[in-house]
Amino acid sequence: MGIGILILLLAAGAGYYQYSRTRTARLRVWSKEQQALFEPRRERLITALNADKLEFFRFHTPRFFRVCTLSNNAAFMRLADAFGTPGGPAFVPDGITVLAAEFRTRSFPTLKIAPRPGLFAHSQYPAVKTNIAEIDRAYALYTPDREAGKLLTPFLIRLLKTRTDLYLETFGNAVVYHESRLLTPQECSALHSRVLHLTSEWQPLSAPQVSAPKTAQAPTEDAVLIKAQSMLNALAPHAVGPAPARSKLSGAGGIILLLLVLAVPVVAWLLLKNLPH
Numbered sequence: 001m002g003i004g005i006l007i008l009l010l011a012a013g014a015g016y017y018q019y020s021r022t023r024t025a026r027l028r029v030w031s032k033e034q035q036a037l038f039e040p041r042r043e044r045l046i047t048a049l050n051a052d053k054l055e056f057f058r059f060h061t062p063r064f065f066r067v068c069t070l071s072n073n074a075a076f077m078r079l080a081d082a083f084g085t086p087g088g089p090a091f092v093p094d095g096i097t098v099l100a101a102e103f104r105t106r107s108f109p110t111l112k113i114a115p116r117p118g119l120f121a122h123s124q125y126p127a128v129k130t131n132i133a134e135i136d137r138a139y140a141l142y143t144p145d146r147e148a149g150k151l152l153t154p155f156l157i158r159l160l161k162t163r164t165d166l167y168l169e170t171f172g173n174a175v176v177y178h179e180s181r182l183l184t185p186q187e188c189s190a191l192h193s194r195v196l197h198l199t200s201e202w203q204p205l206s207a208p209q210v211s212a213p214k215t216a217q218a219p220t221e222d223a224v225l226i227k228a229q230s231m232l233n234a235l236a237p238h239a240v241g242p243a244p245a246r247s248k249l250s251g252a253g254g255i256i257l258l259l260l261v262l263a264v265p266v267v268a269w270l271l272l273k274n275l276p277h
Contacts, residue, residue, distance in 0.1 A: 024040070030068070030185040036068040036070045038066075038068055039069070041064065041065050041067065042064045042067045044057070046100045053172065054176055059120075060119075060120075062098075063084075064080040064082055065081045066080060075102060078101075079097065079192060082095060083095040092180060094182060096179070096180055097191065099192065101199070109143065109150065110125065110170060111141070111145070111148040111151050113141050114140050115164055115166070120167050128143055128148075130152065132161070135161060148170075151170065155197055155198060168198075
C-alpha cells in the first residue's frame with residue numbers, strides 16, 4: 001500500500017516536472033509575473049475592425065495560442081504564439097511570437113516594414129525607401145501616408161540596422177510587431193520592452209483619436225438677448241431711425257411760436273381799425 005502511494009507520488013512529481021518545462025507552463029508563469037491574463041487560445045488578438053485593416057491579419061489569418069493580455073490606461077497589448085491555418089495562406093512553419101497593441105486615445109500614420117525577401121514582404125501600399133542603404137537592402141517599406149516617416153525614430157532605425165527579421169505594421173490606433181520566429185519567455189520580456197520603447201518615442205507624433213461631436217445646445221434666453229443687443233449696437237451708427245421724442249416736441253413748440261408771432265400784427269391792426277376816432 002505504502003509503496004503504491006509512493007509510486008503515485010513519484011509519477012505525479014515527474015509529470016508536474018515535465019509539464020513545468022513545457023512552453024505553455026513557462027508562458028503561463030511569465031504571464032503571471034507580468035500581471036497579465038493568460039489564455040490557452042484566442043480567435044484574434046485585436047478587435048475585428050482593426051484586424052480587417054492590418055495586412056498581417058488579412059493576408060495570413062493565423063491561429064493564436066498561449067495568449068498573454070497586458071493592459072494599462074494607455075493601451076492593451078496581447079502577446080501570443082501564432083501559427084498558420086491548415087489549408088490557408090503560407091505561414092512560418094514553426095510559428096512566430098507576435099505582439100499586437102491597440103491604444104485607447106492615440107493614432108499613428110499607416111506604415112508597414114517587413115524583411116525582404118520573405119513571406120511578409122508584399123503590400124497593397126506604395127513602396128518607399130529610407131535612403132539608408134543597409135535598411136533598404138534588408139527591409140521592404142510601404143506607406144500611403146507622408147507622415148509615416150516620422151515613425152522612423154532613432155531607436156527604430158538602430159533596430160532596423162542591427163536586425164534583419166523585424167516586422168512592424170501600424171494602422172490607426174493599432175500596432176503589430178514580431179521577429180519572424182518563436183521566442184523564449186525571457187525573449188518575450190525583451191520584445192515587450194522594445195514595443196513599449198518604440199511607442200513611447202512615437203507619443204509626441206501621435207494624433208488623438210477624433211471623439212464624437214458634442215450635441216449643440218439651444219442658447220438660453222439671456223444669451224439670445226445679449227447677442228441681439230450687441231448686433232443692434234453694432235448697427236446703430238449706420239441706422240436711420242425716427243428722431244427722439246424730445247426733438248418732436250421742440251419742433252412743435254417752434255411752429256406754435258411762429259404762428260403767435262405772425263398773429264400779433266394782425267390782431268393789432270384789427271384793434272386799431274375798430275377803435276373810435
